[in-house]
Amino acid sequence: MKSVRKPITIDEAIERVVASSTLGDTETILLEKADFRYLAEDIIADHPVPMFDRSMYDGFAVRASDTAQAHPDAPQTLRVTETIAAGEQAKGRLQPGTAMRIMTGAAIPPGADAVLMLEDVREDKDDQGPYIEVTTPVAPGTHISHRGEDMAEGTVLARSGRRIGPGEKAVLATFGYHRVKVYQQPVVAVLATGSELLPVDAPLVPGKIRNSNSYMVESQLRRLGAVPKTLGILADHFEACYHAVTKALEEVDFVITTGGAAVGDYDFVQSLIERLNADLLFNKVAMRPGSVTTVAKKGEKWIFGLSGNPAACFVGVELFVRPVLKRVLGAQALHLPRISATLDVDITTTNSFTRLMRARTEFHNGKAVVQPVGLDKSGIISGLLEANSMLVIPGGKRLNRGEQVQVMWLEEEGMHNESARL
Amino acid sequence: MKSVRKPITIDEAIERVVASSTLGDTETILLEKADFRYLAEDIIADHPVPMFDRSMYDGFAVRASDTAQAHPDAPQTLRVTETIAAGEQAKGRLQPGTAMRIMTGAAIPPGADAVLMLEDVREDKDDQGPYIEVTTPVAPGTHISHRGEDMAEGTVLARSGRRIGPGEKAVLATFGYHRVKVYQQPVVAVLATGSELLPVDAPLVPGKIRNSNSYMVESQLRRLGAVPKTLGILADHFEACYHAVTKALEEVDFVITTGGAAVGDYDFVQSLIERLNADLLFNKVAMRPGSVTTVAKKGEKWIFGLSGNPAACFVGVELFVRPVLKRVLGAQALHLPRISATLDVDITTTNSFTRLMRARTEFHNGKAVVQPVGLDKSGIISGLLEANSMLVIPGGKRLNRGEQVQVMWLEEEGMHNESARL
Structure with missing residues (x-):
């Protein structure tokens, strides 16, 4: 039997990454380029609005x-x-x-x-x-x-860390912010590992699959506000992977690897961390999917060793990469929003680890109702399509229909439309 | 007394723009560039996933x-x-x-x-x-x-009109979509009119305000998936505005003007529509803010004459511009999501028109609760900052705390975080 890793709870893992995270650098950019960026300064009314009755x-x-x-x-x-x-x-x-x-x-x-x-x-x-x-x-x-009825002089209109959207832009323009100070966008290198992986434009051959994780992770990163840098695919060859990661770490502050995360013969994330002499934050989390998730730091640089299973990889980004990058971006909110919802099915199976099931949360008469979507296996891709949330099932628990559960909200456009008319 | 316009209901106005809207053209782009775009083809599994046990x-x-x-x-x-x-x-x-x-x-x-x-x-x-x-x-x-347990051969995985995000990318990559067919992004010209408007980088002078609407509208357009084209500011001079709009209509299919929408001496949207010989869809909607909103078509080209009041302008984009552009983009969902929520205050004032109050909706124990934010005046900008939704108050109604009301959901990140821990 192979080396046994000691799992920590999801909350503990999140706390460790948050505790090690730091604010990023700032830059001053044109207001029209500032959508989706985070304010790096408080916006204070330097005159009343309106200025005059x-x-x-x-x-x-x-x-x-x-x-x-x-x-x-x-x-x-x-x-x-x-x-x-x-x-x-x-x-x-x-x-x-x-x-x-x-x-x-x-x-x-x-x-x-x-x-x-x-x-x-x-x-x-x-x-x-x-x-x-x-x-x-x-x-x-x-x-x-009346003079000042909208915004009084001296009012703090928006705090540093607020994401810039239509309302923020209206206020910034009103106060003459032709340029605005924001946090820089972190660049994150993404490397898919696995000898079974083919490029997306390659024909399928027996035993192989196309690399889908890189595209998924890069999309998640863009939604977070980061800039992905594709490193492509590498076969399960330690020296090549080590070389690719060390080279990437010279150029960027964040490297995500997918695959090679478990304890098998060709899994090298552990060896990589050791050879880099990086500080391990954790290498196992008491959760499904994604228990074999590794996060380590080499000085101020981060290495995220995520599972090659799509569902596990997805969860790894949302739980552990997100708060680190959101902190760099200066965001006030580091995590996915969590709300409670009424469970619409029985959950009859148990697992000693906390499960994050891909789920769909909808609103009926103003009440959130949730049910799992797709097969509850970590390798499953299709469930990611229908999910707008992740249903949290605490370790060791069975749950009954009608119970209140926690869900993590994933989507920007997935809210259920109860009615098309006023 | 000036010409009286006949107001139509919000639903009627929305139905008119939807009835006149049409799908846009498509293009085939690299998968890595496809975030936030809409599929212009159904994605069908051409092999089972997994391909093999x-x-x-x-x-x-x-x-x-x-x-x-x-x-x-x-x-x-x-x-x-x-x-x-x-x-x-x-x-x-x-x-x-x-x-x-x-x-x-x-x-x-x-x-x-x-x-x-x-x-x-x-x-x-x-x-x-x-x-x-x-x-x-x-x-x-x-x-x-097992072979096919994730996705069976022949399954329709994603229908045309779905927005591309992490899950869609994972599926597209799995099936070898190195390139994907999507709808083109519409380009929308934005022209702010009003002799009181200063550029954002100009110092304030008595009687004038800085142009904030253009920045706000352009931000709304980017969030919708469209590409804004700034036409800047024009004073209340009909010939200059007419010239700017006709020139813009030669280059793009959508023109938004802000200001000059009401019935005053310097309001020219009506004259503009007449001189263009455009087909008027409506020029007054029974709503506050934004009752003086004009939508017209010249052949396949659209002219949106929005109010110069920030709150009214904001609503005009979300209610009437959004569905037209979402249709062009091929989106399945044309409108802001609407859910019901419990009103957390009394609404004691009435208005014969339906009101859309800037509001904040939060979730308490899985139940949506809403209250208005900021002053309920159409010229107010500050309320746009705190609002994550719009509270719909039907015409002629007073409402009591505890009643169920409709809200339109605005934000991608505004969902209230009930709990920070699992």
Whole structure:
């Protein structure tokens, strides 16, 4: 019997990688290039928004008190003295008994304290010029967006570590961030090992399979916000693999290998770690799939030795690679989101290790309901297609339909659409 | 009083854009470039996966019947006749009373019907060579992944219209899709109009604000899978805007304008549609924010005239631009996902129009709970930061805390993390 590795719990393994992880370097980039990146500075309002009281609609700026007596049977007439276009300011102060035509977004003139919408007044003109007739009193403040009501000066709008999306961009642009400081994207080398692996464009031959892990892992890395660097496929030849990994470690800070992770004759991740004189974080986790997952550090460089089984490899990236890279990226949230859900089937088999079953979580009347998808074997690829989550089954447990369980949420677009109509 | 537009419901507006939308063109690209794109072909298994019965672990291929009498007190000895590396095949048939050393992923030799894990046997050798001692019977089929159990030949694995992510890539690579047929990404021109708008890198001057809508809309477009094309800012000058839009329509199929959408003196979207002789789909929707939203088509080209108010502009993209572009992209799901949630506050104000309030939906014990964030005014930007969803409040309704409401889900990473530990 071969060397026995001592398994640690998933939580312990995650804690070890998080404890060893560090923030990455920052860079300053153009705002239009900043989608999906993480802020490396707090965004603080250096002026109130709006900067000035402004009109929310096209209409007329008035003194509310001038409309107090207005009634459909006795319209109040107000002379229109000027027009304020958006981006312009009134030439003078609004005088009692007058109105100024004002466009959406334009600054409220001094003296005015309310806006009447265009469609709520009657416009006309006579020898003395344009006027309006008001038939309903308007309350002070109506249709005015007040200085600072959106964002007060000095407000921390977004903390460092927030991912940049549409809302962040609107705020950054409002405050003049033509360029923004973000964390650099980590480059991660991906090496598939295994003499059974063929390139994706090769015809199948007996005993061999095509390399699918590299494509899967690289896709996972892109979704995380990292930049994958493909090292291709290597056969189960230790010296060649050692050479490839050491060369990669000279160029990048993160190397993922898939395959060669177990305890067989051609499995070399252990030997690799030893020969590199790297610090082992762990080489076995009490989980299925992916128990033979190795994480080690050589100085500040990381080596992730993931299983060659697709499902196990997938889990390894999401549980252990994700938090390390998210930390480098400066992200506030390091892990997959976890929510609880109602189990929709019985889980009758047990395993002493915690199981992460590929699953589909859907929402029925606002309640999360989960069931496993595909065969629960680590080599299975097809289940990855339908899964939008991973169902967590604690070690040694059977579970009944209706129990509350934990799920890890995987997808960005997998949320179930309960209704197509309002 | 100005021209009155006739509002239609949100559902009616969505139905009109969907009814006029069409699939885009396709292209064939390298698999590694296919992340976030949509399949333009069904993926069908042209061979079973696995192609051959294979070992799930490093261990020994045996005949289960040879282990039937094995017991810790009376180990069964099996001669090891050869080693099958991953990617190789056995030289001969497994003979009764013998075992073959086999690596994970290697083909099960003819004659064998079970695999013993390396850690479950004792290996040794004598003059006649290596042998193993088995102490527990193994059932037929143990630790074998059977031909076709993952994916049977002829199975439709993924339908056209599925977005490509890690699982899809694993499957595509498995079946040799070095290149994959996907829908082309639509290019969408974005033009911000308004004399009050300054470029993001300009210092603020009285009465003006910086252009934030273009950055926000372009970010929304990238998340949808489209390619934004910035046309910058134009002042409220009809001829210049008309010229910019007609020029853009010569180059791209989709033009979004922000601002100039209402009925004021400097609002020109209506005039633009008329002068282009475009077909109006609608120019008013019974919703807040964003009631003055215009969508029109000139032949196969689309013009979206969105409000200049950030919140209204945001909603216009998500409700009306999204389904048109998702259709072009070939996506199966055209709309934001909608789920129901429990309202966590009272909504005491009413509006005759349906309201879409920026909101935060979180999950507590597997149940979705929603509350509005930020001020409910269309010009407000800050609420966009905290919102991960939009709360739908039907026209004319007040709502009480505890009622079930509909929410539209916005985010990819906003799901609340109920627990950080397993």
